[in-house]
Amino acid sequence: MELTAVAQLRRMVLEHLSRYTWNDVLIDHVYDILQEVQDDTPRYRCCVYKERAVLKNRIDMALGQECKENIIEASKKTMHEPERKDLPLIDVLPAACDQCPIDAYYVTDVCRHCIAHKCMNNCPKKAISLVQDRAFIDRNKCIECGKCKQVCPYGAIIEIHRPCVRACALGAISIGSDRKAVIDHEKCVACGACRNACPFGAIDERSNIVRVITAIKDNRHVVALVAPSIVGQYGLKITMGQIYSALKKAGFADVVEVGIGADITAVKEAKEYIEKVPAEQKFMTSSCCPAFVKLVKTQIPQAAAYVSETDSPMISTGRYVKSRKPSAITVFIGPCIAKKNEAREHSDVIDYVLTFEELQCMLEGRDIRFADQPVGAYEREASKLGLGFPLTAGVTAAVNDTVAALGGNVRLAHYASGLDNCKKSVEDAAAGKLDCSYLEGMACPNGCLDGPGTVGDFRVTKVALNRYAEAAPNQQTTDGDHVK
Structure with missing residues (x-):
């Protein structure tokens, strides 16, 4: 498997949890992971507070608990209580999901503002207009039929899917009203494809390593x-x-x-x-x-x-x-x-x-x-x-x-x-x-x-x-x- 920054972060969390558990100091030192796994300079997110929120989610998942748990309380539950089998194995980390753009069709800079206007002429909902000499898609009218992409002579219109949605062959992932990924656990078979596909590591698995x-x-x-x-x-x-x-x-x-x-x-x-x-x-x-x-x-x-x-x-x-x-x-x-x-x-x-x-x-x-x-x-x-x-x-x-x-x-x-x-x-x-x-x-x-x-x-x-x-x-x- 490719060793990405996401995989490195996941392994660092698991390794730290393991070391603290082996040394009988997990509950006392679990909060240290917030400093040991990430430094004071934000590397992946907008600010250090966002990174810490995401890291807490990762720790909760690695402990097999809910993402909303305080990580000290989560550690105590993992050490002293049975596994939470009511929790799904694969889950979305609420602080980590980047709310990727979900517009299915997007006009790129390749658009040459031609005069044939095939994209406009073939749109059944008249969702495309010219704005400052460039095609523009009205998201309120677009039904995502894809005809504009098919007829553009320059291939200037592309289709975009979220990596997690694209990776799921069973349609178990959708986008919620807050633009965050949602997993339908009735459809999900825990294959892990979405976890590996998300470039932000916003989907993870629960662990029993502790x-x-x-x-x-x-x-x-x-x-x-x-x-x-x-x-x-x-x-x-x-x-x-x-x-x-x-x-x-x-x-x-x-x-x-x-x-x-x-x-x-x-x-x-x-x-x-x-x-x-x-x-x-x-x-x-x-x-x-x-x-x-x-x-x-x-x-x-x-x-x-x-x-x-x-x-x-x-x-x-x-x-x-x-x-x-x-x-x-x-x-x-x-x-x-x-x-x-x-x-x-x-x-x-x-x-x-x-x-x-x-x-x-x-x-x-x-x-x-x-x-x-x-x-x-x-x-x-x-x-x-x-x-x-x-x-x-x-x-x-x-x-x-x-x-x-x-x-x-x-x-x-x-x-x-x-x-x-x-x-x-x-x-x-x-x-x-x-x-x-x-x-x-x-x-x-x-x-x-x-x-x-x-x-x-x-x-x-x-x-x-x-x-x-x-x-x-x-x-x-x-x-x-x-x-x-």
């Missing part, structure tokens, strides 16, 4: 469930052994590869496919991406029955760990924000979710760096197919091979990434316009390797994960059952 550290410091049996896409996130030279060592040094009682859960998911989903397709339904979709699943169930209800009922790898791994130690605190570590919503829905098996970005900040808060850890041996627990889930059509490959191993056949598979592509593919499949018997959907355009919570370039992580998976055994292990 609660995870607190659980470790309370000597709870905290288990890290590590997604396969962690390989290569922190650099090609960082080995899985070093990642394992860093997590153990931070206080995690155990580290479990979610590739194990992927193996379990592949076997169960393959059996479900053999049972249902085509006997009960014409096709089946994957279920491992929570943003994709919510998209189908909320916006394509006619296709909801086609979604696999098999648990995702995260949930399967959580069940695997909890079955062996019910008191364990399970912390999924991955590239995805939407997994936080999925964890809320399965709180019996997943306690917390951290992104790769949050993990990095959590470790840096204790001065633990992956590169400093010994390059010890690390035994892969998952199969090549399970570790390959985050790769392009990785779920499809695993289900395909497993169905074949069980004596079945996936007649025709289809892969879609990006919510717009996913939506069209599922709609077409449900309507009979797309011939497929298995459809894998991933919300992120480049799949899990390029999720909103990543810290590495997805091209680098793809190379690293491919190498790592190639060295793993082909055999899948699922609670003692083997599929060869």
Whole structure:
């Protein structure tokens, strides 16, 4: 992921919160962040008071609280009260939203004040006139049909959309009467695209980083469930052994590869496919991406029955760990924000979710760096197919091979990434316009390797994960059952 000033600010807040929590001084020192993260000279906003207001919003979000909270009170609640699951994971920081211009069509300086006046002649509402020899759009009359843009011979009229609105493929973001962004949380699938798109960092996610550290410091049996896409996130030279060592040094009682859960998911989903397709339904979709699943169930209800009922790898791994130690605190570590919503829905098996970005900040808060850890041996627990889930059509490959191993056949598979592509593919499949018997959907355009919570370039992580998976055994292990 590109390291922008927005990302740097977010990470600085998370790192400071982590350091104070590790040192047992969070409540006493949380206000110091206002001085430590930003200096007395405004760098991004109109004045230092505005910057402090925005920074308080960021701290509240990082603490998992409401943006209106006093940050000391927010710290106390985070340290001593359960997670506020009634609060949305993705939210607009009220002090940060810059109230971007929302006029859809704008006449630029390229306008040559020609005499043909095609923009005026083609406007159905007569919203365009000449003012000082230049076209002018009357916002009270304009219906944003776009005809003026289409006919201008100089291309002098441009269409403008807010970055957050443009990034949301599901139309979950609108502009309120105060010209600030508003998220429709019924439509939102927590994919994180808007968060990454906003150039002012006015949209952020809530975090449980403080609660995870607190659980470790309370000597709870905290288990890290590590997604396969962690390989290569922190650099090609960082080995899985070093990642394992860093997590153990931070206080995690155990580290479990979610590739194990992927193996379990592949076997169960393959059996479900053999049972249902085509006997009960014409096709089946994957279920491992929570943003994709919510998209189908909320916006394509006619296709909801086609979604696999098999648990995702995260949930399967959580069940695997909890079955062996019910008191364990399970912390999924991955590239995805939407997994936080999925964890809320399965709180019996997943306690917390951290992104790769949050993990990095959590470790840096204790001065633990992956590169400093010994390059010890690390035994892969998952199969090549399970570790390959985050790769392009990785779920499809695993289900395909497993169905074949069980004596079945996936007649025709289809892969879609990006919510717009996913939506069209599922709609077409449900309507009979797309011939497929298995459809894998991933919300992120480049799949899990390029999720909103990543810290590495997805091209680098793809190379690293491919190498790592190639060295793993082909055999899948699922609670003692083997599929060869």
